[in-house]
Amino acid sequence: xxxxxxxxxxxxxxxSAGHLWIYRADIADCRAQGGDxxxxxxxxxxxxxxALFSDRSQIALRMLSSGDExxxxxxxxxxxxxxxxxxxxxxxxxxxxxxxxxxxLDSVVNVNNQAFRNGKT
Numbered sequence: 001x002x003x004x005x006x007x008x009x010x011x012x013x014x015x016s017a018g019h020l021w022i023y024r025a026d027i028a029d030c031r032a033q034g035g036d037x038x039x040x041x042x043x044x045x046x047x048x049x050x051a052l053f054s055d056r057s058q059i060a061l062r063m064l065s066s067g068d069e070x071x072x073x074x075x076x077x078x079x080x081x082x083x084x085x086x087x088x089x090x091x092x093x094x095x096x097x098x099x100x101x102x103x104x105l106d107s108v109v110n111v112n113n114q115a116f117r118n119g120k121t
Contacts, residue, residue, distance in 0.1 A: 003032035022061035
């Protein structure tokens, strides 16, 4: 049986609003150890998704899936592979463009810093 965590009504409301983190204060019952992939259950017993559980952080749950979708090792592996593929594509695009990689990265950093200063992040 997969480890599980029951969250409060307030935690469920935050999930419904789009938040992907659940704070320790919103945990009603925990049957998991730190580092476990857990099933997140609402206060009325409804499965809300899967998450990584931390027994040390104030952010106790980091959601990985929603509803009945299992947050298992296969899901984590697929997401890591997808992230690596995206980075490989980014590097290939830079290489093919003939632009120096440091110039592209400098541009990305400058755009992100400007957006942060303007409150757009």
